Amino acid sequence: MDFSIASILMLDGVTNGAIYALLGLATVLVFTVTRVIFIPQGEFVAYGALTLAMLQTGKIPGTVWLLLIMAALAALMEGVALWRHSGHPGRALKATLKTLIFPVIVSGLSIWAAPQQFSLWIQAALSVAIVTAFGPLVYRVAYQSLESSPPLVLLIVSVGVHFAMTGLGLLFFGAEGFRNPPFWDERFNLGPVAVSGQTVIIFAVSLALIVLLWLYFERSLRGKALRATAVNRTGARLMGISSHSAGQLTFLMAAFIGALSGLLIGPTTTVFYDSGFLIGLKGFVAAVIAGLSSYPGALLGALFVGIVEAFGAFWASAFKEVIVFTIILPVLLVRSLRAGHSDEDH
Template identity: 45%
Template sequence: MDWTIAAFLAADAVQNGTIYALLALALVLVFAVTRVILVPIGELLVFAPLTYVFFLPSGISGLPLQGVIPGTAWLSAGMLAVWAALDRAAPRRAGVLLGGALAVLGLAWWGAHGVPLWLGWILAVLIVFPIGPASYRLFFEPAKNASVLTYLIIAVGLHFAYQGLGLVFFGPEQYRLPAILPGQTPIGSVPINNQAFLVYGFALFCMLGLYGFFTRSLYGKALRACAVNRLGARLLGISPAQAGYVSFGIATLIACVAGMLLAPLIQPAYFQGFLLGLKGFVAGILGGLISYPLAVIGAIVVGGLEAWASFQASAFKDAIVFALLLPILFWRSLRSPEVEEEE
């Protein structure tokens, strides 16, 4: 391996590590507040750019999709409508949710009949965004005080459901989306896609934004209180349910924007979300699912290991990355005290 190859692998490590860092930040945020491992975070990431395909002119997308409302809009509106039915005891909230469902369908109809590229970009994010908080309300909140294992089983079920719906909504194809910043910028001997700089900037913004949100804002401190002690937070007047909505909402927004920025680099398809989310989960595990800085460092480690493995043993690169979990989990099991099983 010479210095040129090492430079290209380093660039791939930084790009992939940044992708996994965004997902790891979302996973750590949700787990810290709700104890839910958000397995379908990858599906939420690819849903946004795949929805955006329906808003592109046929000359750009290459597909005659104009005038067709994407399936994610029907899914998002339907979940909001069910949420409204469950909260019918609070008429004002139910009315807002029904209005949101109609607004989602209206935005999808508007985007499907031709809008500027920048507006379609925003509409795709707004259409997919309600799926996250609605998932918490419909599937996780009814299982109050459940174990982490129960939440994990629900999350895995949601992953399979969303992945299957993705195949129905978008088909098996990969789609090429236009870049916001086309072209490349050479750094040394390595050409870097200009679109990647937007991904780096968004990752930095998320890290600084989450730090400021949790340390400076009152609502962020309330979320931290729910993460530390849900019962104590409830006694102090902090609603764990509201904290769950906010954490799922922030995580979904991070995933949607990240997916839109990454789409020109990865050519999204319905099946790509699971592997991306799983590698983000590995990065989060390296940080113990509690530390944002350690999760980012873990993401860079995962990206570097994947880049090295793709060069030395490309057929086993995913297996090598996931094998990183074994020593970490073994080390953590040695550090954790034994707890007798409760009847």
């Protein structure tokens, strides 16, 4: 291996690591606030890329119909729960309409815009809006009623949600893979390395999103409320911070990050209905390296995973996935030796 090959592999690893960093941050965010190890994070990635691919062909994405079904189910659950709790039909109806309004608007806009063949950027924004709307609905349907359950129960639910979303992806998108066009079709030569415009966009968007997340948690009231919930759920609830709202907002952000990651990775690789699992799992490895608690640690862990994957693919391409996922074993061993025994609820 010479310097030029090492440079190309390093660039490829850091590029993939930027995507894994976003997914690792989303995994840490969801776990710290809701105690949910969100395995289906990668499905948001696949849904984002495949939704854009469907819009590119002028067809209405299947995710639109799934979004309407999920919205109706979540609205029904929310209305019935509030009616039983408060006994006021008016409040229940208001909560139902509040749950429905955003998904219905996004779905209606998508149905109208799909045959219009708008520009790639408009279709990308629409794809992000569709997938982002899934976040609060998934939390309401699958997790909200179980938010006080032990982490093991929430993990089992995550496995079920993963299989459900993967199966629905096969139903709506089929077994065929899609690769989206790049957002910036340009190339820059930096010595032995050729940097594509899509790579520049990946770095720019990833860095911008990380900075925006930091500003959100440091400066905004809602961001501080999420941090308070992550530190002490009971204390945050006593201070008037709704755990339901915190969970839905967290899943909204996770879905947005997943959808955006899908748009970034779509032009660099062919995405299938089940591609999100492996992609999300690499983000999960980065989150585990960070102990599922540190955002900077997740960022560094993701870059490490991306570089190991790139060099592993060069030296032993048949075992690159094995090499990446084996990283998690010594990390877990070291953490288990350093941490004392604790109850799973803690």
